[in-house]
Structures are given as structure tokens and as C-alpha cells.
Amino acid sequence: MSRWRPPAEKSTALITRAGHARLKAELDDLWRVRRPEVVKALAAAAAEGDRSENAEYTYRKKQLGEIDRRVRYLSKRLEVLKVVEDAPADSSAVFFGAQVELENVDTGERACYRVVGPDETDAKRGWISIDAPLARVLLKKRVDDEFEVQLPAGKVQFAIIAVRYPGD
Numbered sequence: 001m002s003r004w005r006p007p008a009e010k011s012t013a014l015i016t017r018a019g020h021a022r023l024k025a026e027l028d029d030l031w032r033v034r035r036p037e038v039v040k041a042l043a044a045a046a047a048e049g050d051r052s053e054n055a056e057y058t059y060r061k062k063q064l065g066e067i068d069r070r071v072r073y074l075s076k077r078l079e080v081l082k083v084v085e086d087a088p089a090d091s092s093a094v095f096f097g098a099q100v101e102l103e104n105v106d107t108g109e110r111a112c113y114r115v116v117g118p119d120e121t122d123a124k125r126g127w128i129s130i131d132a133p134l135a136r137v138l139l140k141k142r143v144d145d146e147f148e149v150q151l152p153a154g155k156v157q158f159a160i161i162a163v164r165y166p167g168d
Contacts, residue, residue: 011118012130014096015081019120023081027074030067038064077119087165094138096130099164105146105157115139 015023042060051057088095099114111126115138118129128135137149138160146159 013080013082013117014084014130015117015119016097017083017085019117020078020081020083023074023078023119027071027078030071030074035064035067035071038067081117081119087167091165092142092163094141094160094163097165098138099162099166100138100160101162102158103161105159110161113138 038060042057042064045054045057045060048054048057084096087097094100094115096115096117099112101110101112103110113134114125114127115130115135116127118131121127121129121132130136130139134149134151137147141147141160143160143163146157148155148157
């Protein structure tokens with residue numbers, strides 16, 4: 001069995017200013033802090049002798065590969081990302097960066113989501129990717145609009161209660 005995997009689908013190249021700053025900070029930390037530490041530890045492990053039975057050497061080599069892979073990804077990704085800073089002209093509709101309060105029509109439960117770029121999603125904070133099925137259905141909808149979306153748990157009917165943008 002081969003290790004080849006088909007390339008992932010291209011994700012939307014949008015990001016908020018704060019998300020862009022976080023990715024740049026992560027890249028800087030990996031390149032200037034973590035990578036030099038791992039290289040130093042790898043050199044010390046290599047100096048111990050027989051590398052074939054040296055667990056520290058094997059671990060550090062793997063760790064260096066993971067750091068280099070992430071650095072390569074972040075470097076390429078930051079080049080293509082477009083930072084979205086302004087709220088849309090029509091702030092009553094759902095677009096990138098919107099905070100949307102939804103109500104489940106069947107159960108009455110409420111949930112709040114923010115539509116962000118795929119590189120800054122955070123389930124604990126309710127930040128969903130603009131590429132997510134729920135976000136795709138939400139786009140261009142307005143307060144009091146009702147819609148149905150297919151979620152992993154099944155089809156759910158939602159109503160939009162509020163649409164806000166950071167800074168409003």
C-alpha cells in the first residue's frame with residue numbers, strides 16, 4: 001500500500017487581521033526559537049554515537065521534519081492569504097467576518113458563530129470556516145431568514161436572530 005494521498009481541496013484564501021498576525025507569530029516562533037533548539041538537541045544526540053539505536057536522535061530528526069513541514073506550509077500560505085479588514089457595505093447580511101446568532105427552529109436552542117478563514121477556525125469559540133457547510137449556507141442571508149442545512153447529525157432548520165461585525 002502506498003503512502004500517496006490526493007491533494008486536499010484548495011481552501012478559501014481569506015483571513016482576518018488577527019488571524020494573519022497569529023500565523024506570522026507562529027512562523028517566527030518556529031523559525032527563530034523552536035527550530036534552533038531542536039537543531040542543537042539533534043547535534044548533541046548525533047554526537048553520542050550509533051544513530052541507529054539512538055532514540056533521542058530519531059525523535060529529534062522527526063521533530064525537525066515536522067517543524068520544517070509547518071514552516072514550509074506557513075511560508076507558502078501567508079503569501080496567498082488576503083487579509084479582510086473592512087466590514088462589508090451591507091452589514092445586515094452574512095459575509096466573511098460576521099458573528100451570527102442562530103436559533104434551531106425545532107428545539108429553540110441558540111448558537112453563535114463567527115465566519116472566519118479556514119486557517120483560524122476554533123470550535124470552542126464558535127469560529128467556523130467560510131468553507132464549512134453551515135457557513136456556505138449562511139452567506140448572504142439576513143436577520144429573520146430561515147434555512148435548512150445538512151449537518152453530521154442530520155438536517156437542521158435554523159433562523160437567523162442577529163448579524164454583527166467586529167467593531168460595530
